[in-house]
Amino acid sequence: MPTLTEPVVLAGAAAPSRVLFGPHVTNLARGRALADRSVAYYAERAAGGTGVLVTEIASVIADDWPYERAPLASECGPGWAAIADACRPYGTVVLGGLGHAGLQGSSAYSQRVLWAPSPVADVVTREQPAAMEQTQIDAVIAAFGAAAAAAVDAGLGGVELNAGADSLLRQFLSGLTNQRSDAYGTDRSRFLRDVIASVRAAVGPDRVLALRLSCDEDAPWAGLTPADAAQVVDAVAGHVDLLTVVRAGHYSSARYRPTARTAPGFNRDLCAAMRTAAAGRVPVVLQGSVVVPHAAQDALDDGVADLVEMTRAQIAEPRLVTLVRGGAAALVRPCVLCNQACQVRDVRNPAVSCVAEPRAGHETTESDPVGLDPVGLDAVARDVLVVGGGPAGLEAARVLALRGHRVRLAERSDRLGGLLRTAATGPGRERLGLLADWLAAECRRLGVRIELGTELTADEVAATEHVVLATGSRSRTPDRAAAWRTAMPSTPAMPSTVLAAEGAAVAADLAAGPWAGPAVDPGPRVIDVVEALAELPAGPVVVDDPIGGPVAVGLAERLADAGRDVHVVTPDPVLGARTPELAEVNFRLEALGVRRELRTRIVGVTPGAAVLEHVWTGDRRTVACAAVVDCGHRLPDETFAQVRAERAGDCVAPRTALEAILEGRRAALRFDHTPAPPVAMHVRRLRARKRAT
Structure with a gap:
């Protein structure tokens, strides 16, 4: 069986590994063009x-403008060329992502009607x-061909067509979305086949033509099922050079890239079935929260796939393949599958980033602690005290x-991790502990001297020359x-327990609170809600x-799942407005009876x-509650x-x-006085690092 780091040949091009970095929204474009931030x-x-890198999906026609910074193929030529040049020294096969969002687009930017198979x-x-109508169908088919030609003219190794969760091709x-009575309705795969033919004619046989295909919409009453997808795969397998198997559709788009509540590798069986349908005619890629190298290798060993997409894993750890190849997989920074910073289609228009690696998406402005010269410009090694072992302190110490x-x-305290540890409990949140x-x-590997259970005084800290304070927060x-x-002045006591969501770290402070006077019950008790929910008093919880x-909805779900009567109070018009899985959270809480x-x-509180x-x-109204x-x-x-x-974090x-x-990280780098590198310097340093290894 091939290993993850072995090369693979696609349409005559040798990719240096069997790992794929897939297309995703980045919001790094300048206008509708890929530019310097995308290149870096x-x-x-x-x-x-x-091994294979697919750029952010570019709309093939100007009317399709699904989000503000959505790339447009006709404006991407210079950006594609710059990306190809920057990636060429590493042998990466770079494919231009091409698509059309159809009815899942937006008219907010184009001010044009959306096109779809059916209304x-x-x-x-x-x-x-x-x-x-046929005129629009012909225009889109031709636009796919023209966009593909522009991509290969810019020096890319080929293109990938998007027939995934949010695409006109899948529609x-x-x-669910194609209710036509003409030839494109009686034969629903015809449009896809016509687009593939147009693109193949444009790129020729020596460039990669890849397809991202939704093979299960999780809507079996009318949507694509694995059986339907197997027929599509059989029809196109001999005409494409790479097939990435994905899930989700019109009613289930969140299942394309879910949070950690969904088990990693959730598409294994689906991918294996499509690989069987392909019958060796096209290499097949497994997609679906594969973020651990050994899980990716298992998929290859078990014959599930020929390549593995590890997009979020490589947002969190760009060096993933190099580390695995060097026998250092243990050093791979973990992806926690939270979607907090890498899923960026929201009203703020943030750039793509990562909780674990916040430099992701900001390569042109944030210094790289690995790529810069050791110790910085003045080459002076200092004795530095870091106070606090939460995520800010640990990162400062590491860098x-x-x-x-x-x-x-x-x-x-007697453990490292701070509130990150406290938050790492409950369904879908355990990976934060990783x-x-x-x-x-x-920190231990790099020789940081760690002292747990150490309470320093202000005089001790002030007497130290170089200090990073990362002492975290306290309860409000x-x-x-x-x-x-x-x-409620008429109420002589407050027997309802008031709890801090992060309780354990502040229990001592709260126990002496000013409200802890005489009370009908033992008085307000503060416990660690996450670790000791069993200590909650009996009765309803608000x-x-x-x-x-995500903290409140996670706790509410956990309490309700344990049989508690739960109310969640929010000033927003929807519960969990800032969670990455809004619809699914509300569905689960509704099913559990959370009010x-x-x-x-x-x-x-009375x-x-x-x-x-x-x-x-x-x-105003009252809700009965014990806590x-x-x-x-x-x-x-x-x-x-x-x-x-220097101060950092909470x-x-x-x-x-x-x-x-x-x-x-920024606090640590300030001890070196190192300026942030521009994109050209960034690319030069990457190449120098490549030569050195």
């Missing part, structure tokens, strides 16, 4: 050893498309040690609980979620109840507020692991 982003993954509105936008294949500094890390494990292991729950109690993030108190906030207020009308779980913002730890030092402002790791 892709070059980093090519330098890391990926079926999108389930997300509810926008009504127009059914394509023609599916009975400082990597740069040659002598590092001491003091953590006041990131904490990796950061801690890297005492303040909120006191406010809720005083808002989860207060002023943030709209959603939308556009609502808590204004008081014996056995929480007082809720509608944020628009001001109407209120506070999932609100925390406050910066101010233990060393008077100490002059002690600056409590946010997420992404900001903590990013700021920990």
